[in-house]
Amino acid sequence: MTAVDFSTTFSNAWFPTPLFTASGCASSGKELAQFFPLKDIGAVVTKSIMNKARLGRPTPRMAETPSGMLNSIGLQGPGIDTFLEKDIPWLIEQKARIIVSIAGETVEEYSTLARKLRAVAGISAIEVNISCPNVENRGLVFACDPEASRKVIDGVRRTIGGEIPIIAKLSPDVTDIVSIARGVVDAGADGLALINTVLGMVINVSTMRPHLGGKTGGLSGPAIRPIAVRAIYQVHAAMPHVPILGMGGVASGRDAFEMILAGASGVSVGTASFGNPMAIPQIQEELKALLAEKGFKQLKDAIGYAHRSDETHE
Amino acid sequence: MTAVDFSTTFSNAWFPTPLFTASGCASSGKELAQFFPLKDIGAVVTKSIMNKARLGRPTPRMAETPSGMLNSIGLQGPGIDTFLEKDIPWLIEQKARIIVSIAGETVEEYSTLARKLRAVAGISAIEVNISCPNVENRGLVFACDPEASRKVIDGVRRTIGGEIPIIAKLSPDVTDIVSIARGVVDAGADGLALINTVLGMVINVSTMRPHLGGKTGGLSGPAIRPIAVRAIYQVHAAMPHVPILGMGGVASGRDAFEMILAGASGVSVGTASFGNPMAIPQIQEELKALLAEKGFKQLKDAIGYAHRSDETHE
Amino acid sequence: MSQINRNAAQLRATIVGNKLVGQYHQILISVGDLVDRCKPGNFVAINVGGDSSRMILRRAFAISRVAHSASFGGTMELIVAPHGQGSKWLCSQPEGAIIDLVAPLGSAFGIPTEPVQVLLVGGGYGSAPLFGLAEVLKTRGCKVDMLLGASTAGKIYAPMEGKRSVNSLRIYTEDGSMGIAGKVTDPITELISDLDVAVIYSCGPMGMLSAISALTESTDVVHQCAVEESMACGIGICMTCVLPVRNSDNSISMLRSCIDGPVMDGADVMWDLVGKNPLVQP
């Protein structure tokens, strides 16, 4: 095998491989550790954590859709304090690289979370989930409002200082994702995570009512991959120097490669792990083989390759 | 068989069944006439027509995606004059009910199209496609800008007079579809068509470039159905008296029923006809059977049924 | 290593039997040594639809029994109701077909340390894991009585050989097409006192489990039930399968029925709050 340099970076954070879990699709990591060593993949992105414990939404919380699924979890979680006490030390013990995803209901909550994370050793980066469509009032989705998005990132940036990279996670449910992206980068985000789930609904034709307890849910899985690739391509075209963590329906090395060509520096795998607990290490191997087959010596050379015009392509 | 009253109305336009073709997915009707009599379905919604003839986008114009497809046609068509001369008389001869879809590059072009349609007999309604994501500059998509959307509908309304119902077709690629919907209804739209395709992209991993000639394309098919159902549900909740023509991934009677429960008065079938030329009449029969099975005496009673709270449900 | 999913493995396994029993398919899968890790109550998660399927999630099925067979090695038996597209696909797989499965998953029925009187209550295909459980309980010296119920005869699963491990078996159907006409929960209160039942093991529709919990509430009977919630992953990573469970301090937790279940203590599950908004924040 050709030795492809498979490493990637998000600002000052280095990862040996570009394949990460997706927030909310690997819980805190313990559940997947039976299937593969967590240190073998690029990073574990933990389930978005809020300041206080939260029970989340009523069930049913899922509906399968053609090549996708809806979820409506409502950010169930133990709260940051319990999380830092129980989950982080365990992940560090596993030698996993850790990206902590945070979510809040107010700009303050995000800053509070950042303050609690500032002193914690062993965290590679913070993913700021400003885009979860599952919060009670859709009007309150930060990621749909350029001003609110900036404020959250600005608050986190000021609190956290310059040490830990911040990755802002955006929602595709906006008219112009590039302008939202520009806003959060201006406000201090080092990287962008694209995309969160797409707002959707399924109606149960037996009960003739919305199927999910929370009525609407977030659409994920291969169904949304073309939307994710488009978002990554658009944002990379506008800001080629901002690293992107791509996600949305990646289920094979081919899919991960597609996102990297579109402009992603790393790829998170979410829903695919539900259907296949070994998805991430398998995708990782497939991607490595594909890069070698295409003659890339390092992953970095493939990032955004689809943007090169045929003229500059030798 | 129980005799379900299967008819539906959009303002003053009456249709014997709620199943229509989707614009751009039945050309002008001739191509499907071999498979079923066009008069047997609710209406033929013709391919969006512009003022002048247009060659459209380069090939490849399609990419299959998981449970969906991308298209990038670029509104190829013969122009309104040829269309009125050749296609409309033929459709009238078939006794088909006709909804003409129009598209323009300027507010004036839409008004011009409306003027040319005003005097034409045999047209049940006009669908105003303000949402095609396939035009050259995404910034120019009318449906993504509340003000531009209103202006187009206002211009068409003034030109066409009060006789022919106007159905404004919206894009899901917006932060707040309800506000766009309100705007066009205020400007004079009698109904709304939801949803047009979702902007997406596929990268060809062999060439390592965007697969479509037009780079981005519109995502359609079952993959987007949950997005469509959500949009219909949201808009119907906000404006229960505005009739909605639902579409996006409908491929069975169950799917059509889902849209009707969400709030659609009619359902267009697009991509499903590509995989099955008999899709529309088959879906029509399945829907009729489902309505009867659920005890509905008339289609109208099922429209928006998913919004009823369990309390009011006897 | 974490303790979660600690027995689970993913493997491609061959279907070695598929026969219709009433309205169910009895599916036998050759899984090798994996059988040694399977306990009554555990479930298996199976990929459905093949390579180009639009169904992206696994389907969960209780492991009905495991056995060692001369011809197939370790085998796992499932009782599958052809419900929607995924389970119908599984039921249509011929012998020789290879499926991708993850097993064993979830919690198992707790086995009493003393030889006590137990009652097994199964609804529909819920009886599947109870026969394997009955065997284990019998070897521990428990006295095992069983009640099975369903809407109609075709939905009663009660194999001949399974009956050997139980002291008595009573069948209830709502339409009276088999056994006694009525609900499987009808005789429970009486049986608890008549037989002096120490533990009830139940598996079936949520309504049945909740009804049994109500019946045992004011008694000393332990109620171990195997719950069934919609599951996206089956391995604890998605949080879709949660149930409201009362903690010892009276606060509520939303526990994952795939890893903290499917077997749960019926007294802890807050049945009234299932599918509702557990407003209370702990």
Next chain:
Amino acid sequence: MSQINRNAAQLRATIVGNKLVGQYHQILISVGDLVDRCKPGNFVAINVGGDSSRMILRRAFAISRVAHSASFGGTMELIVAPHGQGSKWLCSQPEGAIIDLVAPLGSAFGIPTEPVQVLLVGGGYGSAPLFGLAEVLKTRGCKVDMLLGASTAGKIYAPMEGKRSVNSLRIYTEDGSMGIAGKVTDPITELISDLDVAVIYSCGPMGMLSAISALTESTDVVHQCAVEESMACGIGICMTCVLPVRNSDNSISMLRSCIDGPVMDGADVMWDLVGKNPLVQP
């Protein structure tokens, strides 16, 4: 009734043969009376992946030949290259499998009214419809010579029985593993004058068709080629399969290769503009 798709019907048909020929699958389908409406050049559109497939579009295949057989009635033969997921699925279907197809679709090769000299040029599986065409041409008294090319021997499709209808058959492979090493287009110019070719019929990769059009440009030879563009519907309703074609007034039309093709006049297709923006608006 419109004239478009006027011979087409949708039907569920049984696969009655599936055998490997080189790198292709020769698939035989029982389609009944439909065979009487199929002409050389027409194609069939087939549903792939089964009921719960994530592949929502039909796949197009040239109808290689039709025949009446005692055991199966009217049959249609396809030569299928296992390319991506859809064609691989089709190639994996056993005899007895039922598929959903729409046929015959598209235009057919035009048959000369006089008995002239013709040359048939096939690339890869593109030779499939040419043997059926050769039979028809021969019955009309034409003299038929044939050239087949491919990258390698396994991609040459040249059945024994097909050769009966042709006067000569020359094979070219790029790697020299069969026949002459080289491109199938190499000898065309010479053959045109040596044999006094009146019509070239071609089917194969677009590059080959375009090369033949270039070679015939300054000659009197008519070039009827069967083009291949990505198709979403195959019946003319989606506008994805278009090709730039020059009209008699020199304006350009984007014609649908599914209904105005696949057989087109090679001299009219604007090969340079395929896949480009045909800037000119008529």
